Amino acid sequence: MLAIEPSYDDIPPGVLRRMGKSVRMGTGAAMPIVKNNPKPDGIIIGTANSGKEDCVKFLNQIIEYDEGLLTPINFVQSTPNAIAAQIGLLTNNHGYNITHVHLGLAFEFAIIDADMMLNENPLNSYLLGAVDDISNYNYNYEDKNGWYKKEAFTNKPFYETNSPGSIAGEAAAMFLVNGNRSGSIAKLLAVDALHDEDESVMKEKLQDFIRKYLPAGERIDLLLTGENGDSRLLKYYSICESVVENNVSVARFKHMSGEYPTATAMGLWLCCNILQNQSIPGHMMKYAAATTRYKNILIYNNYKGIQHSFILVSE
């Protein structure tokens, strides 16, 4: 599922044409935020496979030219910190600049980092985001490892395909975060992660998470999951749905985004939309409970059956 890219008017053409796809999408998503707000005090990005395309282009050069004199652009663009670096470069931002790359939890650690930065510097604001792209190359690694569907299908029965694998996706999502309630679209209440294949460990962790972070007397109004059509992972999503009460709406988003390591960033972006507009597109709903108002949203995602993330967002 390839991203539909806009015309990137905020990026100078000379710079744009040299950018790898992740850097282009990440910078493109970040620029409108940075242009329309006071300069953030830092840039915190999560990505797992950014730069792989340039990496393999450079590797191909190594083979083709037998280690002769090669052009460096692909090498320089192949480092995952190129996204955060490029945004910093274009906006002359000398603040904190970091890239987290821990696969399916790269965005979650970026959130934790931003959270710590705001606790350490309560008056600051940070650009927080995540990007991953599909390139011919990283697609081939994942495909050969069995993470994508082997059969053809259309989007509609995506979640009912009952076969292993999902579809590849790519996206960039960027946020401006600060410690300020007023003027904010959403509040990130809590984020936690787990590295385990055992469903019972996951169940316990989720129960603890809700117990610890859902404000007293409040309920979860929506469960947004990263269910991705991979039949092997359904058990985790079933558990998640069973832990959350019966009359909670459940929605899914990977039929729009596809599967990639930092997909939860898209989930968070959707949460912000839902909280602002107080509505959810029908095609996202798995179970529509009678919800009058969306206040607290729980995002649960699972990456390759082993990296779990739990994010609680509220108005």
Next chain:
Amino acid sequence: MGGISAIGNTVAENRTSLIKGTCGMGRLEMFPSKFSDRLPVAEIKISTEALKEKLNAFEPGITRTTLLALHAIKETIADSRLTNEQVSSFDTALIGASTVGGMCLTDEMQRDAQKDTPGSEYLASYDYGSTYMYLQKRYSLNGPVNTINTACSSSANAIMFGARLIRSGKVRRAIVGGVDSLAKFTINGFNSLHILSPDLCTPFDEERKGLNLGEGAAFLILEREEDATGKKIYASISGYANANDAYHTSSLSDEGIGPYKAMRDALVSAKLDPAQIDFINAHGTGTENNDKSESRAMLRLFGKVPAFASTKANIGHTLGASGAIEALYCILSLVQQELYPGINFKNPIPETGLEPIPTYQKTALTHIMSNSFGFGGNCSSLIFSKA
């Protein structure tokens, strides 16, 4: 602490070599490359197969990068006397770094990327996080495990992130560090930028021609002060900062804006004046650009620049491992109250007149600063203080 580099397989061996002024550069031998005879590299003379034997690590898909990390982390954990329960505890984090990851398998990576080749055992190993996912499994770690990649400042940022996790109360202790192995990918990449020296690198020298690549790994265990009573405390992290140069994707600004800000902010975070820094372990890669920019930033910040040197003349530029290995060296200096000579230096950069310390010396040391500056303008500075 634990570490491995071209000048030693353990912390103690590294120290002996540093005192002697050993240069770890030599011929590339572990994999075939056109550059074997043209570019000196600081290679660890243990083959990948030998590492697997030594560490009893034969899992399919395991890479040299992971093996080097495992080697260093084994020493670290043994040295720490932490129990298995403490290591696996949910309140122990592992924060690591790597810029090469599984890309040390350059040829396999290229082959697997083609559509019609069958997949090798390394399909899931090429990314940067797989080393730490492996360690998580091997040591049954239940706490947070994360990987950071900010090019050459990666492990400095990993150390910083671990320290901040502890400070925020999210964990009680953190295993922090980094690893990188030599790879055809990085050798060719740096060569294409014309910043590799055909000779032994000479940090801060007026005739410097570039850097030599190296490989290695190092890890430290950070704990809260209140948990460390009764234990052997090597040093404390008293300050740190991360700033961005925002000038160019692969070189630093002439004035060293990013380096200056990282060093200055680290001092502020440590509540120290520049004059209180006894020694700087400089990033000092030996490239025309870095050494000049770093020198200018040091002069601007310190006025009278403290004693400094770059250990990259001994172990090469270990990329994602450099922040961690160099932190280890700073801590050794503090524990032993000694400084190691800046080797392979002849004449200063005329504009700055700055000279690394020439000889081994026993001297009183309280605060040491360690710099790591990477591509993308990612600049980090750490300050270590005597325990």
